[in-house]
Amino acid sequence: MPLQEKLVLREQLWESREQLQQQAEFCTGLGAASCTLLWSTSSKEEAVKDILADGKLQSFLSVAGQTLESFVKSLDGEAKAEQQDSNSHEHQFVLALAGVVTNVAAVTCGRDYLSSSAHVLLETLMQLLELLKPGVFPKLKV
Template identity: 60%
Template structure:
């Protein structure tokens, strides 16, 4: 996956190319592994390099580029976040919060939806949100989240509204 992203360098590949399909299949497998408890545990305990690579790849992909891959990576990270150790690990990764805020500006609604879900996962875990609170407070893009809560996309709108409610319940000025 990493070499695929590095090879993009602005190139637009055929969406149905064998290389694209292979990379999407790999990302899909990781997402499915992370969907079950023992898979999440395996990824958190034995595959942290993979988690780091996934976070790096999300930062390396330009806005609007390879949205299907971004969505699969975000889904996998969300699945990992269901495991407290997994959520702790990814939320403590350097640059995690700025990465989420950057991805929240992606032109693809599906990418933004999965970013909101991942942010909500962080916000709903008291231990993790306490550790991330200073960075969240200093950089939280409330205006962007509010704008998404008025989106014409009902799923995006609902996710943004839920996140705003969760932030309000935590005492954030949402």
């Protein structure tokens, strides 16, 4: 492969990586904003009842569990954890996801739903809380 072609491919790869990073940052910001709104809304019992009646909670809980698990795995290693900005979109997103689950669990019908239909999420949350090292993202344990 000629050198010029390699340079063009390398430049395209660099641009693709940058676009992917921008998309990831946008999605994280959007997720943080959306889940923060849902967290606030789900603090009302009627809102939790409406969410349950909608029938979409299971897919949300599945995504929440995967996201929480991925986040904790990304904190593996103390150096990485100490470098994390606790005010970042990523942290806000994770905190809001956990907040929504907490708010759902605070309502009787939500607890009933979680205990009967969200075993995997509950097991994941328990495992994640055990994996979190002291001082790493303490807001999640509050």
